[in-house]
Amino acid sequence: MRSLVRSAARPYVCPSCQLSRLPARRRFASHSTPSSASPEIYDVVCVGGGPAGLGLLAALRASPATSKLKVALVETQDLQKAGSWSLDAQHYSNRVSSLTPSSVSFLQKIGVWDHVDTARVQPYQEMQVWDGETGSRITFDWSMETSPFEDLRTVATMTENSNLVRALLSRIAESGDENLSIFSNTTVSSIANGSEIPDGPDLSAWPVLSLAPTTSSPAQPPKQIAARLLVGADGINSPVRRFADISTSGWDYDRHGVVATLSLSDLDPVHFPLNMKTAYQRFLPALGGPIALLPLPNNNASLVWSTTVANAAYLKSLPPRAFIAMVNAAFRLSMTDLSYMLRMERPSTTSSPASSTSTPTPTLDPHEDELTWRLQHTPQPRKPSQLPPVVNGVQEGTVASFPLRFRHASSYISPRVALVGDAAHVIHPLAGQGLNLGLGDVAALARTVQYAATHGMDVGDILTLERYAGDRFATNAKIGAACDVLHKLYNVPGNGPVAWARSFGLDVIDKVPFVKGLLMKGVE
Amino acid sequence: MATRRALRTLNHLTTRRAHSTTSVSANELSHFSALASSWWDPQGPSRVLHLMNPLRHDFIASCLSDALPPPPPSTSTSTPTSETNPNTLRYLDIGCGGGIFAESLARSITPPSTPTQTPTPTRAASITAIDPSTTLIQIARDHARQDPTVDAHLRTGRFEYKNCTLEDLIAASSSPSSSPSPSTQKKTYDIVTLFEVIEHIESTPAAGISPQSFLTDCLRLVRPGGWLIGSTIARTFPSWLVNQVIAEAPWPVGVVPRGTHEWQKFVNPEELEGWVQEGLMRGADGRVTRAGAAALEGMRWKCMGVVYFPGFGWKLVPGSESWGNYFWAVRKGV
Numbered sequence: 001m002r003s004l005v006r007s008a009a010r011p012y013v014c015p016s017c018q019l020s021r022l023p024a025r026r027r028f029a030s031h032s033t034p035s036s037a038s039p040e041i042y043d044v045v046c047v048g049g050g051p052a053g054l055g056l057l058a059a060l061r062a063s064p065a066t067s068k069l070k071v072a073l074v075e076t077q078d079l080q081k082a083g084s085w086s087l088d089a090q091h092y093s094n095r096v097s098s099l100t101p102s103s104v105s106f107l108q109k110i111g112v113w114d115h116v117d118t119a120r121v122q123p124y125q126e127m128q129v130w131d132g133e134t135g136s137r138i139t140f141d142w143s144m145e146t147s148p149f150e151d152l153r154t155v156a157t158m159t160e161n162s163n164l165v166r167a168l169l170s171r172i173a174e175s176g177d178e179n180l181s182i183f184s185n186t187t188v189s190s191i192a193n194g195s196e197i198p199d200g201p202d203l204s205a206w207p208v209l210s211l212a213p214t215t216s217s218p219a220q221p222p223k224q225i226a227a228r229l230l231v232g233a234d235g236i237n238s239p240v241r242r243f244a245d246i247s248t249s250g251w252d253y254d255r256h257g258v259v260a261t262l263s264l265s266d267l268d269p270v271h272f273p274l275n276m277k278t279a280y281q282r283f284l285p286a287l288g289g290p291i292a293l294l295p296l297p298n299n300n301a302s303l304v305w306s307t308t309v310a311n312a313a314y315l316k317s318l319p320p321r322a323f324i325a326m327v328n329a330a331f332r333l334s335m336t337d338l339s340y341m342l343r344m345e346r347p348s349t350t351s352s353p354a355s356s357t358s359t360p361t362p363t364l365d366p367h368e369d370e371l372t373w374r375l376q377h378t379p380q381p382r383k384p385s386q387l388p389p390v391v392n393g394v395q396e397g398t399v400a401s402f403p404l405r406f407r408h409a410s411s412y413i414s415p416r417v418a419l420v421g422d423a424a425h426v427i428h429p430l431a432g433q434g435l436n437l438g439l440g441d442v443a444a445l446a447r448t449v450q451y452a453a454t455h456g457m458d459v460g461d462i463l464t465l466e467r468y469a470g471d472r473f474a475t476n477a478k479i480g481a482a483c484d485v486l487h488k489l490y491n492v493p494g495n496g497p498v499a500w501a502r503s504f505g506l507d508v509i510d511k512v513p514f515v516k517g518l519l520m521k522g523v524e
Numbered sequence: 525m526a527t528r529r530a531l532r533t534l535n536h537l538t539t540r541r542a543h544s545t546t547s548v549s550a551n552e553l554s555h556f557s558a559l560a561s562s563w564w565d566p567q568g569p570s571r572v573l574h575l576m577n578p579l580r581h582d583f584i585a586s587c588l589s590d591a592l593p594p595p596p597p598s599t600s601t602s603t604p605t606s607e608t609n610p611n612t613l614r615y616l617d618i619g620c621g622g623g624i625f626a627e628s629l630a631r632s633i634t635p636p637s638t639p640t641q642t643p644t645p646t647r648a649a650s651i652t653a654i655d656p657s658t659t660l661i662q663i664a665r666d667h668a669r670q671d672p673t674v675d676a677h678l679r680t681g682r683f684e685y686k687n688c689t690l691e692d693l694i695a696a697s698s699s700p701s702s703s704p705s706p707s708t709q710k711k712t713y714d715i716v717t718l719f720e721v722i723e724h725i726e727s728t729p730a731a732g733i734s735p736q737s738f739l740t741d742c743l744r745l746v747r748p749g750g751w752l753i754g755s756t757i758a759r760t761f762p763s764w765l766v767n768q769v770i771a772e773a774p775w776p777v778g779v780v781p782r783g784t785h786e787w788q789k790f791v792n793p794e795e796l797e798g799w800v801q802e803g804l805m806r807g808a809d810g811r812v813t814r815a816g817a818a819a820l821e822g823m824r825w826k827c828m829g830v831v832y833f834p835g836f837g838w839k840l841v842p843g844s845e846s847w848g849n850y851f852w853a854v855r856k857g858v
Contacts, residue, residue: 041672064642201672228671454645455578456628458671462566463574 026207028191028243038197038224039208042072042181043459044449045227047188047209047240049075049082051097051161052421052438053233054168055112059446061175062110065453066446072181072225074211079184083169085162089119089298093160094259094398096302098279098294098432100156103439107167110446115167115174121159122295124277125152128386129506132284133335133495136503137386138510152276156432158294158302183223185214191243194226206460207243207416229460230417231445233438236407238423244414250407250426253487255288256312257429258305258401262327263393266299280388281430283490285499286335287311287342289404290430290490293331293388301391303327304429306487311342312401318346318367320394325367327391329374335493337374341367404428406484408477412469416460418445424472427480428487437476444471546689547738548656549726555783556621557659563622564667569781570624572771573720576838576849577624579830580719580755581632583840583851585645587751587826588613591855592647593714594749609636610643615651616713616745618690619721623664626653629717630674630683652713654686654693661687690741697745712747718754722796723789735791740803749822749858752800753851755830759790760847779834793827793845793852800825800854822857 044060046053057073060066087093099107107113130137142153172180189212194203207230210222232240241248281292289306296302305315305327315326329341344366381387407426412419421438448468452459492498562568593613611634620626632646655661664685668674677683686693697711725735739752746752757763764787771780805819828851829844844850 201675202666202669203672205670451578455581456630456632456646457578458631466566 026193026243026245028188028239038200039194039203039226040224041070041203041226041228043069043228044071044231045207045209045225045229046071046073046231046233048233048235048238048421048423049073049077049079049182049184050233050235050421051164051168051435052442053231054165054172055107055110055439055442056231056233056420056446057180058112058168058171058175059106059110059442060449061172061180063446063450065450067175068179069449069453069459070179072183072227074183074186074188074209076185076187076214079169079182082162082165083173085166087160087162090300091395092120092261092296092300092302092398093162094261094302094395094400095161096158096294096296097161097164097435098156098158099439100433100436101154103436104154104157106439106443107164110171111174112164112167112171115170116159117163117167120163120297121157122277122297123154123157124279124295125154126276126278127155127281128278128388129281130283130386131490131499131503131506132282132338133286133493133499134503135381136506138506155279158279158296161435183211183213186211187214188212188239189222191230191239205415227416227460228458229449229465232417232419232423233421233442235422236405236426238419240417241409241419241423244417244419246409246411246414246417246419248407248409250405253306253404253406253428254309255306255404256309256401257404258303258307258312258315258399260303260323260327260400261296261395261398262293262301262303262324262391263395264299264301264388265390265392278385278388280331282331284330284335284338285490286339286493287330288491289487291327291330292430292432293327293391294432300395301388304432305330306404306428306430309403314342314346316399316401319365320396321365322346322367323399324391324394325365325371329367329371331388332380333371333374333378337378341370341374344370406480408480412441412473413462413465415462418465418468420445425476425480428483430486431479431483433479433483437479440475441468441472444468447471546656546691547725547733547741548689549724552724552726553657557657559781560622560657560659560663563624563660563663570622572779572832573624575832576755576830577628579838579840580625580717580851581628581645583755583828583853584715584717584751584753586828587753587853587855588645588647590826591749591751591824593747593751594858609634609649610641611647612649613647613714615646615648616693616716617651617653618716618718618742619724620653620655620664620685621657621660623653623660623667623685625717625719626651626664626683626685627668627671627674630668630677631671633677633682635676635680635682650682650684652684652686654688654690656687656689658687661685690738694741694744711745712750713745714747714750716742716746716750716752718742718752720755722754722756722791723785725789727789736799736802739796739799740806743800743803743854743856746856748856751853751855753853755849755851756796757785757790757849758792758845758847759787760792762847763787763790763849766848793850796852797825797827797854804854804856820857822855824853824855826853826855827851 046056053073057071060069060071104113125141127140128137129140140155142155188209190210191207194206194208196202196204203226206226206228208224208226210224212222230240232238234240277295279292279294281290283290288308288311291305294302294304315323318326326341329338405426406428409419409424412424420441424441425437427434427437445468448464449459451467452464457464489498489502559569563570566574596612615629617626617629629646629648629651632644633648633650634644668678674683722735725738727734742752757767767785768787770777772778772782772784801820804823827845829841830838830849830851831841831844832838
């Protein structure tokens with residue numbers, strides 16, 4: 001679908017104003033480096049070698065129509081290191097993503113999935129979501145659409161970002177190095193419009209990047225490359241977006257996401273069918289956001305706990321046993337109990353030497369003690385499968401936190417510039433959609449470039465890029481807004497009308513299969 | 525910069541060449557020249573035309589999949605490029621204007637140096653684009669410089685803009701000075717394109733000029749087995765409503781500048797098919813040289829309607845050719 005906003009508004013913007021919408025300022029520079037040498041010309045230059053940037057490159061290399069395009073990727077980090085990442089089967093990175101089936105099928109289509117270490121990914125077939133205040137619950141699975149004789153379809157697949165990045169790099173390497181330049185360990189020192197080359201093309205509307213290796217001496221002259229299409233996959237503070245003078249709006253949630261890799265007790269409640277895995281998310285309105293436990297292989301799980309900055313700091317300062325007790329408590333105790341436990345005095349630093357899995361020591365941790373006592377006075381759900389298995393260990397060095405923000409660029413495109421992933425949008429992680437939206441952008445942009453390449457269009461022309469923006473802008477805005485509304489809805493503590501209304505909504509959705517099916521397909 | 529360009533534009537307008545016998549009307553010429561500065565503005569008056577351009581490539585690809593022009597005689601060229609490179613077709617774009625189609629086609633040309641064995645959708649090897657407006661040709665050349673790929677094709681001659689009329693081109697291609705036997709050395713093309721042109725041809729019976737004679741001239745430049753491909757608008761009540769009343773309405777409703785179209789000049793598919801059949805039967809000198817049935821042997825006629833949906837763009841809609849915009853193509857028998 002074309003961008004409704006854009007095309008509907010077009011006739012009502014007078015033509016001279018439309019002209020002036022073109023960015024007046026097109027320059028980004030950390031330090032000015034003018035150069036008169038004619039730049040090397042590329043069809044697509046992607047700034048940023050994260051999953052989105054690498055995904056675009058892999059998609060372009062995989063399609064016969066675009067594999068002949070001359071492409072470049074610029075990344076500050078060492079991609080060699082990312083390409084040789086490895087970790088043993090008992091350890092998992094704390095940077096994980098939940099890939100929707102459509103993201104996985106895109107990765108399969110472009111041949112990346114074959115390079116993913118599938119022993120390290122974990123699909124799950126069910127998601128339990130409930131309100132910590134009212135207990136209202138919703139179960140997401142595909143049971144309505146599956147016959148009892150086949151396995152339940154996957155809701156989403158957990159994968160470490162490092163595993164995905166390594167697979168993308170390996171797929172790109174497999175495509176050969178013809179027409180491909182990867183500038184690793186390289187920063188973009190400036191982006192400016194090019195100039196008219198005497199007896200040559202007129203590059204005055206083309207972005208020209210000055211590249212500086214992070215390792216070499218500054219005396220070396222920067223390399224100049226011109227981009228037919230410059231793709232900003234360079235994150236929330238995108239230099240490409242600054243060059244294109246695209247504004248971005250949004251706010252900080254004043255919340256942090258606490259992440260950790262956890263190990264679960266072997267007393268996994270027996271599921272039917274046996275190999276079924278479940279993700280759990282409990283909204284904690286009094287604590288500032290939901291806590292989620294997402295399954296990883298070998299009885300491990302990934303934690304994402306969105307909470308206030310103060311709570312996040314408190315949780316990060318706890319010794320492993322107390323941290324584990326807090327996580328178990330957060331899925332089981334009432335809001336009042338949890339608020340109390342988050343204000344308990346921190347245990348003195350005489351904790352046992354940090355180990356990957358905590359070994360029971362005779363001395364009882366005060367948080368553990370508190371949890372055991374309070375559990376005896378808390379009613380538990382009738383079905384044990386509605387609760388996650390007990391967490392019994394936290395992998396050393398994986399407890400970390402990051403600020404939660406909302407950002408949306410006012411436009412994804414400008415002449416010869418397109419933004420993808422976090423450069424275009426940053427959303428609340430409560431639905432685990434961030435990376436999926438980024439991969440959705442990349443799939444749409446690769447489709448657009450492919451269409452342009454087979455129809456004589458200039459891949460950087462605004463008429464080409466309009467197709468990409470029309471595809472993604474409304475979709476991303478809708479999902480970003482939905483996550484924002486959920487965040488705000490589940491931040492109203494107590495049993496007031498808001499809590500009643502949201503629980504009623506959740507109950508209705510859970511009971512009416514038609515609505516739930518629509519919702520799940522929408523998310524997919 | 526802007527003022528310099530405007531001055532140059534004015535200059536070109538005043539020094540426009542006058543053609544003695546031509547299918548180009550002065551009114552049409554000045555109308556499109558006046559649009560020149562905004563020709564390549566994606567939000568400007570030519571936006572609808574820009575949006576249609578990819579579909580022209582689709583339609584050409586569908587013609588080529590129906591019947592490919594036969595390979596050029598292998599004896600003339602000693603280079604083995606035709607063996608390895610399947611993209612050998614020579615294009616002529618008549619009435620290229622600011623170069624919307626010509627430039628996009630030039631972009632699809634793969635230089636012979638690249639070892640490509642895969643056919644491109646258009647299979648283009650070269651393109652010559654002509655337009656009678658000096659201003660528009662200058663706009664087209666200036667814009668082509670902004671793309672290094674297209675610029676390189678212009679410099680090597682695989683892509684060429686000529687400021688001339690169709691009549692000039694025919695006169696030049698069959699001039700006896702270049703070769704002793706003009707009939708065999710006449711320059712012809714695998715694909716001749718005529719997008720949104722036929723409805724702008726002035727009918728001047730006194731000078732013997734009509735859309736029919738214009739099409740006959742176009743067909744003379746098509747190699748046997750090649751295609752003449754174009755697009756135009758049918759002369760029907762819906763097309764009058766859409767193109768004259770709605771599309772040329774004042775801003776903000778209209779999408780096309782006032783005076784772009786004259787509904788009376790629109791051409792229905794059946795008329796067009798009749799004209800090209802007659803055109804094929806007329807020989808090199810405008811006389812009927814072959815018996816009707818023989819000239820039409822191996823001929824193919826193809827027609828496909830397109831509809832513009834505001835906010836969604838152009839879509840191929842089979843059957844709509846009888847009441848609105850449509851693509852048409854005729855293949856000359858081998």
